[in-house]
Amino acid sequence: MKKQAVAVGFVLFSFMLPTKASAVNFDQLYVFGDSLSDTGNIYNATGKTYPVSPPNFEGRFSDGPLWVDYVGNQLGLKPTLLTDIDFATIPPTPIPTQGINFAFGGSSSGLGNAVVSNSNLPGLLKQVLGFAATMQANNQTVDPDALYTLWGGANDFFFLNSEDSSTPISNISLALNTLVGVGAKNILVFNLPDLGQLPAAKINNRNPTTLSKSTNEFNLGLAETVSALSQNQNLNIISIDTYSLFNQASALGFTNVTESCLSRPDICNPGNNKFLIWDGFHPTTAGHKVIADAALAAIEAKSVPESSSNLGILALGAFGAIGVLKRQQKRSVLTARTPIQYSES
Template identity: 80%
Template structure:
């Protein structure tokens, strides 16, 4: 019953507001999350050693582009990676005119990384709080015409505590409310797929516990989204990943239990019949379906009419991360090879 409520709830939330404008009105794209949204921040931080080029696509945790790559292309935007910004210059360069990708592989829902205990590898909440602090320090607010995306929580269950759903719910809800407080108007919010059905669930983990925690997390997140959606000035757009993964067969996927990397005898990069590329991460074909679902939800919901562009160019809140690849080097990230997060 809980699972059904989660699925129905997120689908209903996607159609609560009338359409006012198209997605083309977005002028910037800001991404907060973990490896499912990381376009290369961990790759840069580890001096392009992880994820390995031999098995992964251009610093992504998949066999091809991620959902954010596809969506950004559809919106005509190209956000700057946080680790590409040089904070040693004044002003920092390059100036991110089309947004920033703050997502890091291994990010917990909170302040740190679920796998590498390094304060310069921010969790999802810290990514948002740092962004907010940067704006406040410069007496700015978030660009109301930008699109903000928020997706995290899975690493808490896989690597921290599979039974504690309250902490990730609180962290993601706080991150979402913080974005609203600093002026964000258009926010994509993703729930979690059934973690008990991910290939990694059977590797030293309890699938039943992970499934229950997923349901609890999604219900808690849906409650937060429902409350915020009552504000007519906000455009909160929930994306129901839970239902999307459970209906994988409709995408032509015939193997939702094994990872492609574990069956290279019958699976190669770009094989759209596999749901997962490795034990945690979906294939690029699934990422494409996620991007299509996100774009459809955007078009189905209200996008506020473009306001006067305030010219807000958020330059990031983690200067230390910006110089990580120059100062930290490989020695401080020896354990990065253990990053197999979701």
Template identity: 80%
Template structure:
């Protein structure tokens, strides 16, 4: 009943917002994050050995393109992979620094002490390179930040203080480097992941951790939004995934890979591909929601302060409207990195 009430609120809220006439436009796309946003960094570093393809799709932790692929197509931008990848050309359209297993901080949560950068380290290195060259971040580019889930999964801390602090520092570092447009994602309910119900994990603790993290992130974003020179676009993944059933997903509890009898890669109604990563259909939904959140930012707000949930709500409503115009969810097209040492063995 609670979820139904929230969904009804989303629909009601959609009638409060005018439509946006102009198109979204950025000239570069920079991505910071973990395996939810990795489009091939870990894959290339492991000589295309991980994630294993098949069943995974071309270095994505999913059965098809991930949200960065879809979102980049929507913006007309294709960022290259991280410069730490050998022989990677630097694109004028941006760079994807996200790497599978990244913690919210300096290290890799799945393979510690490996030299692989966490989300904060990705941002610090980017800002440091700009400073060393007496440059500032392109104010007309879009910078995306999604991380924190691995901190709770490998292992699960008792509080969210450190992950919140890391993401807050990362956001403020981007702002200090000159970034003006930042897209930031919160976490879904980690207690609802298929992985939360296996390997001795505590779903209740994971749910509490993700809720506390999202609250802390909302406070950070609220402070940044007081700066009129910034555009902070918030994507409410928590609400989005809680409404997955209403958005056409018929299985939101199991991973597709755990059901080979009915799993159809690239064209299925599963929310999760493996124990922690969304299917390509879910990634497409994330991309649509991200675009809707950006469009919502330029819409005049009512006098009352709608806050971060309102932006997320607009994103969900935007996706619902887009889906009504399609005959089916596009088949060819999160979160949280699968254990580099367990996921493939398990599957």
């Protein structure tokens, strides 16, 4: 039963670390988060019943590939789903060679799942703590030449009825510092889009004004954590401002940024549409492609200029939009396993 893999999955890591890593290339991709990054874990864990596919695409909360699919493809890396690993074998099979995707749809920023009642489904912080604990138990450090990604927090506000941003900020901050503490060097961090502007904010007794306020507070708190970590010259913190990207969606070619695609079956064409939002909560695959392009532009730039806006998170802001537009115009392809430079201690 693949659900069992979630409970025991963290024993894997003594088998998965490379014996030698390049100092200038991403050789693995590790993904921590929720449905915005989950390429099939919750789908496997629920017996392939959630999210319903179709209309969702192959267990993803969208109509096509997610940002992590697009980024992984450009980097030449395809992380193994945690729930695809058989831990009954020694060593577990398959042995991940390109990283692992730990993200689960519905994950809270903390220890559990905010949507599916199952104690074996880890929240973002538990994903990271389990990963780090296994490294430490085996006296190992994580691969410093891998790319680690974190994106979460929205489920706390949508499904745990949290209006106080302090807990999700604390959880994400602890997750980031834990990764740094066990040796991660290259970390991709996403802030939240304005949750009050999503179609789902207008249903089920949610308060759009409160959600927008919580988003702003969360993004500011996350920006402070990232800013503090960025003082360490040995770290390469790559921040993606999805808040600004979503606010600029119309300029990026989306013709409908207020409705979900699924709410308009008369004009919704899965995989080929101009909607920003798929189901009320999640971006369409076109939206994910824009997020991926922003991430790749930031990786290519090696650094992201600090935003002067009080809504940013060391934000891409206009830089992100320009980078995305340039990528669309040039149709450039990022060289596989993009080099990332950082100062040696």
